[in-house]
Amino acid sequence: MARTEAVALRREATAAAWWRINATALLFMGPALLLVLVFFLAPVVITFTMSLTDLATSTGLSNWQWIGLENFARIFRSQFWLTILGNTVVYVAVVLAFNVLVGLGVALLTMHMEPKAGGVFRALWLLPRISPSVVYALLWVWAAASPPFGMLNYIVAPFGLEQRFWLQSDPWLIVILINGFVGASFGMLIFTSAIKAIPEDLFRAARVDGASALQIVRRITLPLIKWPILFVLVYQTMSLFASYEYIYLTTNGGPGLFATETWSLWAFHTALSNYYGNLEFAYGAAMSAILVLMGLAISIVLLRVFRFGQLVAEPRVEVE
Amino acid sequence: MSVRVVLEHLTKKFGEVSAVDDLELEMHAGEFVALLGPSGCGKTTTLLMVAGIYRPTSGAITFGDRRVEHLHPKDRGIGMVFQSYALYPHMTVAENIAFPLELRRSIPKAERDRRVREAAALVRVDALLDRRPAQLSGGQQQRVALARALVKRPDILLLDEPLSNLDARLRHEMRGEIKRLQKEIGITSIFVTHDQLEALTMADRVAVMRDGRLQAYATPAELYARPTNRFVAEFIGSPPMNFLDAEVAAKNGSFVARAGELEIPLVRRPAREAPEATVGIRPEHLELGAPGEGDASAEVYIVEPMGREQIVDVQVGGHRLRAIAPPGFRAQIGDRVGLRFAPERIHLFDRASGERIA
Amino acid sequence: MSAAVAERAPGTLRWSSLVPYAVLALWTLPIIVLYVWLFYSSFFPRIEGFRPIGGFTFDNWRFLWDPQSVPQMRNRPAILPLTLNTFIFAATTSAVGLLISSMAGYAFSRLRFKGRRLMLGGVLLLHSFPSVTLLIALFIVLRTLGLYDKFVGVILVQTAFALPFGIWIMKGFFDNVPWDLEMSALVDGAGRFRTWLRIMLPLVKPGLLALAVLLFVEGWNQFLLPFVFMPSGSQQTLSTLVKGILGEGRFVDYGLLTAVGLYYIAPVLILFVLAQDQLMRIYAGGVKG
Numbered sequence: 028m029a030r031t032e033a034v035a036l037r038r039e040a041t042a043a044a045w046w047r048i049n050a051t052a053l054l055f056m057g058p059a060l061l062l063v064l065v066f067f068l069a070p071v072v073i074t075f076t077m078s079l080t081d082l083a084t085s086t087g088l089s090n091w092q093w094i095g096l097e098n099f100a101r102i103f104r105s106q107f108w109l110t111i112l113g114n115t116v117v118y119v120a121v122v123l124a125f126n127v128l129v130g131l132g133v134a135l136l137t138m139h140m141e142p143k144a145g146g147v148f149r150a151l152w153l154l155p156r157i158s159p160s161v162v163y164a165l166l167w168v169w170a171a172a173s174p175p176f177g178m179l180n181y182i183v184a185p186f187g188l189e190q191r192f193w194l195q196s197d198p199w200l201i202v203i204l205i206n207g208f209v210g211a212s213f214g215m216l217i218f219t220s221a222i223k224a225i226p227e228d229l230f231r232a233a234r235v236d237g238a239s240a241l242q243i244v245r246r247i248t249l250p251l252i253k254w255p256i257l258f259v260l261v262y263q264t265m266s267l268f269a270s271y272e273y274i275y276l277t278t279n280g281g282p283g284l285f286a287t288e289t290w291s292l293w294a295f296h297t298a299l300s301n302y303y304g305n306l307e308f309a310y311g312a313a314m315s316a317i318l319v320l321m322g323l324a325i326s327i328v329l330l331r332v333f334r335f336g337q338l339v340a341e342p343r344v345e346v347e
Numbered sequence: 348m349s350v351r352v353v354l355e356h357l358t359k360k361f362g363e364v365s366a367v368d369d370l371e372l373e374m375h376a377g378e379f380v381a382l383l384g385p386s387g388c389g390k391t392t393t394l395l396m397v398a399g400i401y402r403p404t405s406g407a408i409t410f411g412d413r414r415v416e417h418l419h420p421k422d423r424g425i426g427m428v429f430q431s432y433a434l435y436p437h438m439t440v441a442e443n444i445a446f447p448l449e450l451r452r453s454i455p456k457a458e459r460d461r462r463v464r465e466a467a468a469l470v471r472v473d474a475l476l477d478r479r480p481a482q483l484s485g486g487q488q489q490r491v492a493l494a495r496a497l498v499k500r501p502d503i504l505l506l507d508e509p510l511s512n513l514d515a516r517l518r519h520e521m522r523g524e525i526k527r528l529q530k531e532i533g534i535t536s537i538f539v540t541h542d543q544l545e546a547l548t549m550a551d552r553v554a555v556m557r558d559g560r561l562q563a564y565a566t567p568a569e570l571y572a573r574p575t576n577r578f579v580a581e582f583i584g585s586p587p588m589n590f591l592d593a594e595v596a597a598k599n600g601s602f603v604a605r606a607g608e609l610e611i612p613l614v615r616r617p618a619r620e621a622p623e624a625t626v627g628i629r630p631e632h633l634e635l636g637a638p639g640e641g642d643a644s645a646e647v648y649i650v651e652p653m654g655r656e657q658i659v660d661v662q663v664g665g666h667r668l669r670a671i672a673p674p675g676f677r678a679q680i681g682d683r684v685g686l687r688f689a690p691e692r693i694h695l696f697d698r699a700s701g702e703r704i705a
Numbered sequence: 706m707s708a709a710v711a712e713r714a715p716g717t718l719r720w721s722s723l724v725p726y727a728v729l730a731l732w733t734l735p736i737i738v739l740y741v742w743l744f745y746s747s748f749f750p751r752i753e754g755f756r757p758i759g760g761f762t763f764d765n766w767r768f769l770w771d772p773q774s775v776p777q778m779r780n781r782p783a784i785l786p787l788t789l790n791t792f793i794f795a796a797t798t799s800a801v802g803l804l805i806s807s808m809a810g811y812a813f814s815r816l817r818f819k820g821r822r823l824m825l826g827g828v829l830l831l832h833s834f835p836s837v838t839l840l841i842a843l844f845i846v847l848r849t850l851g852l853y854d855k856f857v858g859v860i861l862v863q864t865a866f867a868l869p870f871g872i873w874i875m876k877g878f879f880d881n882v883p884w885d886l887e888m889s890a891l892v893d894g895a896g897r898f899r900t901w902l903r904i905m906l907p908l909v910k911p912g913l914l915a916l917a918v919l920l921f922v923e924g925w926n927q928f929l930l931p932f933v934f935m936p937s938g939s940q941q942t943l944s945t946l947v948k949g950i951l952g953e954g955r956f957v958d959y960g961l962l963t964a965v966g967l968y969y970i971a972p973v974l975i976l977f978v979l980a981q982d983q984l985m986r987i988y989a990g991g992v993k994g
Contacts, residue, residue: 049818049819051816051896051897051898052812052816052817052818054808054898055808055809055811055812055816055897055901056808056809056812056818056824058804058805058808058809059805059806059808059809059868059872060809062805062861062864062865062868063827063831063865063868065846065850065861065865066839066843066846066861066862066865066866067831067834067839067865069842069846070838070839070841070842070843070846071834071838071839071842073842073845073846074838074839074841074842077841077842077845082845088845088848129732132728132732133729133732136725136728136729137725137729139722139725140722140725140726140729144726148729148733150977150981151733151736151737152733152736153977154736154740154977155736157922157926157973157977158926158970158973159925159926159927159928159943159944159947159969159970159973160926160928160929160944161928161944161947161948161951161966161969162743162947162966162969162970164951165947165951165962165963165966166739166740166742166743167739168951169739169742169746169959169963170735170738170739174753175753176752176753176959178738178739178742178755181755204735208735208736240721262833265833266833268835269833269834269835269836269837271837272928272929276928276948276951291835291837292837294837294838294841295837295840295841298840298841298844299840299841299844299933308841308844308845311841312838312841312842315835315837315838315841316838318835318837318838319834319835319838322833322834322835326833395888398888398892399891399892400888400891400892419891419896420891420892420894421891421892421893421894421895421896425892426892427888427889427892429885429888429889430885431883431885433883433885433886433888433889435886435889435890435904435908436908437907437908446890446893446895446903447893447894450893450894450895450899451894495893496892499893499894
């Protein structure tokens with residue numbers, strides 16, 4: 028066969044094959060792509076564009092105008108943005124510490140006991156995560172209730188502390204506890220499976236060398252789960268930044284004006300549950316745009332620590 | 348039904364690395380060809396290109412008179428047996444074998460069942476049709492894989508290391524089975540192996556590959572008797588060929604190879620001048636006799652009795668050579684024996700290129 | 706690891722081996738207390754701390770058979786429609802999410818296409834995107850599409866939100882199927898779709914089951930989406946009901962609240978007990994990728 032003929036035939040065939048590959052991929056990815064486009068990508072674009080308008084229930088969908096960066100200016104002019112930002116930072120930092128430390132603790136402790144008992148404890152710690160948020164929230168509302176109902180009062184009574192309505196007097200404590208207990212289970216799961224992946228022989232060798240349980244944890248277990256720990260730190264940071272559901276269901280950002288309000292909750296309140304009925308979508312969008320940028324900045328910084336490439340190895344069959 | 352297979356200038360690159368480099372191969376209709384070589388030599392890559400799972404970087408593959416290198420595997424008319432057998436664990440044996448037929452909706456159920464039973468009987472798994480793969484032994488699994496490959500009456504049969512997962516005795520048995528089956532059906536077959544014994548015993552012709560390039564392509568007998576280069580000579584035959592670095596010189600009207608104190612008379616004239624050469628001789632062609640007889644005197648290093656024969660390592664002039672002796676041959680470590688190089692069986696290779704020169 | 710580490714000489718009891726139990730019991734106490742109270746409180750008219758006022762009663766549960774006698778239930782849909790709504794929501798989002806995730810997961814695992822790496826990174830990114838951002842804009846999107854305050858709209862949103870996780874999980878399961886089986890199917894004559902349907906899906910059945918349960922539970926538990934996007938009465942779910950009772954102000958009828966809450970959480974608890982291993986495996990395995 029003449030060389031040019033062969034080359035032409037091959038190029039044609041490669042083009043035909045190329046199409047086939049993409050058609051098959053389209054079939055499989057289509058529905059997912061559609062949903063992602065409409066419900067993820069479109070909203071993101073809309074959020075950013077909307078933040079430059081004055082869209083609210085007062086203007087309706089037909090009477091809005093472009094107002095440039097006015098929303099953003101308004102945010103920084105308000106007397107609360109700094110408080111709310113501070114709240115957010117405190118919230119993320121403290122709950123993150125709780126989540127990771129307690130998650131790690133539970134994972135380690137359950138691995139140092141009979142497997143069945145460990146399983147029971149882990150299951151208990153999963154309860155908050157698998158419960159409906161409203162039910163889990165109501166449990167804490169009860170615990171924080173004023174006497175004679177709330178459980179917390181009964182616990183602190185023997186220590187001579189004052190009985191009170193915790194949601195009002197110590198809202199931060201409740202916010203941290205409720206988010207902590209539900210968030211710790213995430214780390215617990217990751218760390219448990221990471222510890223299980225460590226070969227038995229390493230522990231046997233350490234025991235033969237005479238290491239105590241504490242030494243084993245410090246010198247062998249912890250170093251070997253370094254990456255999962257880092258992963259949980261990053262993931263939970265992002266997650267906490269964006270979370271507000273439990274705060275909404277318990278303190279609702281209060282008491283008073285913004286005592287426990289975080290940035291994401293502020294955006295939610297502004298745009299979707301304004302007490303006075305004027306839902307300010309654009310203003311809220313501006314707030315959430317800032318939230319996204321904050322999150323992006325943090326994640327870029329944090330993700331530098333990771334190697335993402337390993338998870339995306341190319342498939343081994345080249346046919347469509 | 349069986350077709351000729353031709354590979355022309357077949358190349359496969361992964362990034363910068365050439366797994367297969369400009370391979371040219373032609374297989375006759377009904378022939379049983381082995382692709383033989385060490386791991387990484389490109390034999391499996393070649394097979395997967397013939398199957399259509401890999402797309403060649405360049406080159407052509409022809410089945411009969413059809414160019415197929417751009418065709419989907421299902422349009423090529425091939426049956427394939429994988430090293431792991433790749434039986435679908437959630438289906439019974441019957442369902443596994445029937446699968447290729449089910450995919451062609453043109454075949455009615457009655458006909459399908461008949462062909463499944465036919466294929467199963469061919470490889471003698473007809474009693475196992477209701478079992479699941481997990482309940483079968485390795486040998487049985489392989490036969491089911493064969494049945495599945497053959498049920499759609501393909502033009503070409505491909506086998507990837509068909510015997511490596513079997514234990515030694517089963518391997519021996521399946522070797523014969525597969526060869527007989529191929530001859531009975533007459534289907535053009537290509538199989539990949541790293542075991543030279545498998546290749547020699549089963550194939551009509553063997554293609555030896557190394558680092559993506561073809562080293563030799565000939566019948567087992569030719570490969571054994573006249574290997575084209577040192578690599579092939581060393582790879583084929585067990586125990587492997589002995590090699591000695593030597594100089595070729597003229598003497599008394601003919602040639603000799605001198606390796607240190609050893610002087611080996613040559614009957615064939617070297618193809619060209621090669622002051623630096625390598626002499627090759629197979630253990631079975633190294634004759635041991637009484638001390639003083641033969642071409643040289645050697646000292647026994649070790650004796651390994653194998654029942655049917657003995658492997659005797661000897662030291663001569665600083666070289667250690669391996670010879671095969673009959674069971675009756677008496678020798679102990681340290682004994683001196685006479686060594687004779689069967690003159691017709693001496694191979695000569697160029698030391699630098701490895702090419703055969705006599 | 707636990708066997709190796711917790712081993713001790715037979716017949717001896719060392720104090721140190723009890724330490725994990727003690728510490729963990731202390732830490733876990735709050736959770737135990739909270740959930741025990743949930744059960745306990747629903748069977749008493751009033752309970753202060755753990756001290757009941759009044760005897761054991763099913764009175765709190767009368768919202769099931771006599772909703773009109775409960776003041777908080779008078780302006781709301783009856784319990785059966787609410788339960789049905791919640792069930793349909795959960796089941797539909799689970800089924801649709803499962804289908805779409807297993808298709809896209811297969812594509813990511815086994816097909817080569819342009820932008821694959823980019824999209825895979827995108828999937829991860831989406832998973833950690835602040836939901837409030839999306840919620841606000843989705844309000845506009847749903848209104849524009851005419852899907853606001855419609856059941857279908859909320860189902861689509863929930864399914865979309867579940868995709869990043871679902872796709873990641875399914876990709877992981879598909880990755881674990883040996884390549885040989887796929888190659889064999891192709892050689893046997895199956896196109897990619899049939900390979901997916903006849904060979905791959907049956908082989909990842911445990912994964913499909915686990916994901917189905919997970920998505921169902923997430924749908925069942927969902928509060929924000931129905932709350933924000935389906936405010937009108939007839940299509941509410943159980944979560945909105947509980948929130949309604951909860952938000953009544955400072956004085957809460959805990960008896961009723963816990964009865965409704967327990968009713969709401971019961972199916973999830975049952976599923977959890979039954980499918981616990983599956984769920985744990987998927988949670989952990991999924992993130993490992």
